[in-house]
Amino acid sequence: MIQPHGISSIQDKELFLKNRSTLITDVLLPNKKQVDIWYDDTGIIRAVGPEVAKEHRSEADITLDGSGTLAIPGLVNTHTHGAMTLLRGYADDMHLQQWLSEKIWPLEAHLTGDHVYWGTKLACLEMIKSGTVAFNDMYFFMKDAARAVDESKIRAVLSHGIITFGNEEKFETELKATDDVVHYVRSLHSPLITSAIGPHAPYTVPPDHLSICAEYGHKEKILLHTHLAETKQEVDDCQKTYGMTPTALLDKAGCLSDRTVAAHGCWLSEDDCRLLGERGSHIAHNPVSNMKLATGRAMPYHWLSDKGVNVSLGTDGCSSNNNLDMLEEMKIAAICQKFFWNLDTLLPAAEVLSMATSCGAKALGYAGGEIKEGMPADILLVSLHCPSMIPLHNPVSNIAYSADGGAVDTTICNGRILMRNRYVPDENEIIKGASSSADDLLNRAGIMA
Ligand SMILES: C[C@H]1O[C@@H](n2cnc3c(N)ncnc32)[C@H](O)[C@@H]1O
Numbered sequence: 001m002i003q004p005h006g007i008s009s010i011q012d013k014e015l016f017l018k019n020r021s022t023l024i025t026d027v028l029l030p031n032k033k034q035v036d037i038w039y040d041d042t043g044i045i046r047a048v049g050p051e052v053a054k055e056h057r058s059e060a061d062i063t064l065d066g067s068g069t070l071a072i073p074g075l076v077n078t079h080t081h082g083a084m085t086l087l088r089g090y091a092d093d094m095h096l097q098q099w100l101s102e103k104i105w106p107l108e109a110h111l112t113g114d115h116v117y118w119g120t121k122l123a124c125l126e127m128i129k130s131g132t133v134a135f136n137d138m139y140f141f142m143k144d145a146a147r148a149v150d151e152s153k154i155r156a157v158l159s160h161g162i163i164t165f166g167n168e169e170k171f172e173t174e175l176k177a178t179d180d181v182v183h184y185v186r187s188l189h190s191p192l193i194t195s196a197i198g199p200h201a202p203y204t205v206p207p208d209h210l211s212i213c214a215e216y217g218h219k220e221k222i223l224l225h226t227h228l229a230e231t232k233q234e235v236d237d238c239q240k241t242y243g244m245t246p247t248a249l250l251d252k253a254g255c256l257s258d259r260t261v262a263a264h265g266c267w268l269s270e271d272d273c274r275l276l277g278e279r280g281s282h283i284a285h286n287p288v289s290n291m292k293l294a295t296g297r298a299m300p301y302h303w304l305s306d307k308g309v310n311v312s313l314g315t316d317g318c319s320s321n322n323n324l325d326m327l328e329e330m331k332i333a334a335i336c337q338k339f340f341w342n343l344d345t346l347l348p349a350a351e352v353l354s355m356a357t358s359c360g361a362k363a364l365g366y367a368g369g370e371i372k373e374g375m376p377a378d379i380l381l382v383s384l385h386c387p388s389m390i391p392l393h394n395p396v397s398n399i400a401y402s403a404d405g406g407a408v409d410t411t412i413c414n415g416r417i418l419m420r421n422r423y424v425p426d427e428n429e430i431i432k433g434a435s436s437s438a439d440d441l442l443n444r445a446g447i448m449a
């Protein structure tokens with residue numbers, strides 16, 4: 001086993017076992033203030049400030065030396081398909097509809113719960129190693145995904161991806177799968193995991209099925225997670241078939257509320273943005289996936305923010321990104337907006353950091369994404385000894401534009417230490433399990449790994 005730097009004794013390994021009252025000393029905040037942070041064993045931040053170590057040292061079970069690191073809130077990935085880690089590099093450089101219907105869906109037809117378990121374990125590992133503490137996931141075999149997330153101790157909103165193309169029998173199966181996930185997640189009694197209903201998109205789920213999804217979501221008081229206005233073809237087809245935009249169609253079906261997270265939004269019109277603002281719905285921006293699949297237009301961030309829409313950030317799945325690194329995503333979001341809309345002031349560094357943290361927590365419906373008293377201890381310690389963090393003229397700029405996930409030294413979610421000195425306890429087992437699971441998937445599909 002790799003002996004990671006600084007983790008040597010049994011006692012150190014106990015760091016990862018459970019929540020304990022923790023003091024982080026001498027850490028820098030993005031505003032360049034040097035502080036100590038203290039949180040208790042319920043995982044809630046109780047004090048942040050220069051004198052905190054003096055006042056609370058005796059109450060802390062663990063002390064982490066934060067010197068040489070910058071503390072930022074844990075990152076929130078508001079749109080992904082976790083287990084698609086197994087499909088990383090399987091189908092690149094294709095047109096979106098062809099990519100889905102000729103490569104992705106045929107392979108996904110061979111998925112089992114075991115694949116999704118290992119794919120989600122790998123996704124959680126990758127997220128922990130790059131500073132993500134919460135994600136909004138839409139995929140299949142979500143009870144297996146829930147097991148993987150529960151073991152990984154990060155936050156997640158889990159939805160079964162509903163794709164019906166109008167088939168009633170399929171819709172019944174999909175609703176049953178959704179209901180199973182909702183009840184299974186509740187039975188876990190985890191404060192970190194919730195469920196959502198996930199009608200895949202207006203082009204895969206017709207209006208009558210969308211309405212039933214919306215009703216179910218309202219009845220269960222859960223999020224509704226969907227794809228929206230990703231391509232021009234989607235918007236044109238919707239106009240032709242239903243005489244309205246996909247956004248108006250979702251609204252007519254009752255799918256737009258403040259519990260709705262819609263991914264992409266590349267081809268939203270200004271009126272669509274106004275409607276989303278009125279409904280309090282959230283848009284998850286996925287710039288890497290959009291650029292890779294050549295959706296042809298960047299999400300109109302200026303219109304969305306003008307209309308008061310909460311815009312968060314997501315990576316999309318590993319088959320269209322091809323990683324889950326939210327620090328990388330932040331940079332690409334900020335530069336993609338400036339480039340596409342030819343506006344150098346659009347989406348500045350501080351805004352993209354909020355997009356990846358507090359706006360994400362808001363979209364997923366929990367209090368978080370800020371390092372302050374009363375907030376959950378979702379904290380990253382980013383190494384200041386990385387070349388990409390030097391010099392430190394502006395910590396927020398370095399985070400948004402310069403660092404990548406490899407700069408994250410320590411990841412804490414809800415007070416629990418998940419990575420320290422870049423060490424995650426079960427990393428080797430996960431890599432082994434996920435690699436053989438990916439081979440197994442391709443073998444089952446008759447593709448030589
Ligand atoms: C939940 C479903 O969503 C599919 N999926 C993955 N990425 C995208 C995308 N960019 N657009 C639409 N669907 C996507 C998954 O492959 C799965 O079939």
Ligand SMILES: [Zn+2]
Pocket residue numbers: 079080081227263316317
């Ligand atoms: Zn997606």
